[in-house]
Amino acid sequence: MLLVLALRGRRGEQLARIGAMVEALAAAQDRLSSLHDDRMRDQERALATRLDAAADRTQATALAIQQRLSVIDAARANIEALGGQVTSLAAVLGNKQARGALGEVQLRDLVADRLPASGYAWQHTLSNGTRCDCLIRLPFPPGPIAVDSKFPLEAWAAMQDAPDPAARSLATRRFTQDIRKHVADISGKYLIPGETAEGALMFLPSEAVHATLHAAHGDLVAEAARRGVHIVGPSSLWAVLNTMRGLLRDARLQDEARRIRHEVEALAEDTARLERRVAALRGHFANMQQDVRDIEITAEKIVRRGETIRALDIPEDRKAAE
Template sequence: MPDWLLPLLVPLAAALAGALLVGAILLALRPRGGDSEGVLILADRMEALSDRLDAAVAAQNERLGRALAESADRTQDSARRIHERLAVIDAARANIEALGGQVHSLASILGNKQARGAFGEVQLRDMLADRLPADGWAWQFSLTNGTRCDALIRLPFPPGPIAIDSKFPLEAWQALRRAPDEAARAAAERRMAADIRKHVDDVARKYICPGETAEGALIFLPSEALHADLHALFGTLVAEAGRRGVYLVSPGTLWAVLGAMRALMRDVRLRAEAQQLRREVAKLAEETERLDRRVASLKRHFADMQADVQQIETTAQKITAAGARIEAVEMDPPAAAAARAAE
C-alpha cells in the first residue's frame, strides 16, 4: 500500500464509523411519546458531532493534499536532477567511447610499420614547420651518398646541416612491455638492444657525411614512453650512440632542440645582416669621402671662377672708362680741343 494512502483512509474510516454510530443511536432512540424532546437534543448533538467530524476530515484532506503536492514537487525535482545526471553520464560515456576509438586507432597505427612511420613523419614535419623558418629545413632531402633522409635542418658551419630519421623499430619494445615472465623479458631486452645498435649504425653510416652534414644526426622517437625506457634500460647504448654522433630525441626534447636551432639561425641571420649593413656603411663612407673631394674641387673651381669674374669686372670697368673718355673726346668742339692742345 502506498505511504500516502494510509493517512487518507484513517479519517474516512473514522467518519464512516461516526456516521454508523449516529445511525445506530438514532434507530435505538426513536421517538416514544414523552422522550421526543431528549431524542431531538441528542440528534442535534450527534449532528454537531458529525459536522465537527466532517470539518476534521476536510482539514485532514487539505493537509494531505498539501503534503501530496509537496511530495509530487520533490519527486519531480528529484526526477529532473536524475535526468540531468543521466545526461552528464551519457555525455561522459560518449566521450569515453570516442576516446576508446581513438586509442584503438592509435594502437592500430603503432602496430603497422608503414602507418607508424607515416605517423612519425607527420609529427616530425609538423614540429619542423612550427618551430623553424621555411628556408631553415628541407623534407626528404637526398645526400650526395645517395641516401634520402626524412628531414635536413640547414644549420651553418659549424656545426653544419643535421639530418633527422623518423623511423625506429618498436616491435622489440612492445614485446618487452608485454613480456609475461623474466625469460621473455630478457629475450626482448636482447632483441631491443640489437635493434638499437643496428639502427644507430645505419644512421651514423648514412646520415653523417663529413663536409656535407654536421658531425651528428638525430633519431626522432614519436613516443615519450619509448624515449624514457631507452634511457632507463639501455643507458649504455644511448651513451654509445651519443659518442658516435647519433642522438635519440623525443617530441619534448626535439621541441627544445628546435628552439635552440631557431635561435642559432636567427643569430646567424642577424650576423649576416650586420655584415651586410657594415659593408653598406663602408660604401656610404666611401661615397661621402668622394663627395667631400668633389665639393672641395667645386669650391676651388668656384674660387677660380670668382677671381676670373673679378678680373672680368675690372676689365669691363676699364673698358667702360675708356669708352667714356673716348665719347667725351668725340663730343668736344674743335675750339675746346685746340685750347686743350695749346695748354
C-alpha cells in the same frame, strides 16, 4: 452724421483686424497640422526601424541557437566516434609502416613549428644516395644535420608486458638490438664529412620509449653518442630545435651584417667621390669668382676712361658749341 461715420470706420477696422486674426489662426492651424503629420511620419519610421531591428535580432538569436545545436550534435558525434578512433589508433600503432608514418608526421610538425621553411628539407637525398627523413640546414660549423625517425614500439611493448623476468630479459635484449641497428644505420648513412655535421639525430616519437631508453639503458645512449648519433624524444627535440633556430637566426644576422658592411663600404666610397667632386666644383667656382672680379675691374677701368675722355676740353667742340 460724423459720429456715425466714425463708428463705421472703427467697425471696419475691427472687422479687418478680426479677419487678419482669423487668417493667422488658420495659417497657424495649417502649420500645426503639417508639423503633426511630420511627427507622425517620423514616429512611424522609427517604429518600423525598431521592428526591423527586433526582427533581425530575433533571427540572429535563432541562428545562434541553431548553430549551437549543430555544435552539440557534432560534439556528440565526435564522442560517439572516439571509441572507433581509439581502435584505429591501436591499429596504426600495430602496423609498422603506419607507425613510421605517424613518427614522420610528428617530426614534420615539430620542425615546421620551430624552424623557418628555408632551414630544412624533407626526404633529402645525400651524395651517397641515401635519403634522410629531414635535413636541417645549419651553417658550418656544425653543418647540416640529418634527422631520422625510428619507432621501436613492438620491442618496447613486449618489454613492458613481459609476464616474467625471462621474457622481460628477452624483450630487453630485442629492444637494445633494435636501437643499436638503428644507430648503426644512421651513423653509416647520414654522416658524410664535408657534407653533413659530425652528428645526426634519431627521433623517437614516443616520450615513454625515450624515457625508458635513457633511464634503463644509459650505456646504449652513450654508445650512440660516441658514434655520432644523438637520440631525442619530442620534448628534447623541441629544445634542440629551439637552439638550432637561434643558430639559424645568428647566421642570418651575420649574412645581413656582411651585406650592411658591404653597403657601408660602397657608401663610403661614394661619399669620398662626392667630396672630391665638390672640391673640384669649389675650385671651379673660385676661379669663376676671380674671373668675375677681373671683369668688374676691367669694366670699372673702361668707365673711368670714358669719364676722363668726356671731361677733356677740346677747342673744336667748344667752338662748335658757341
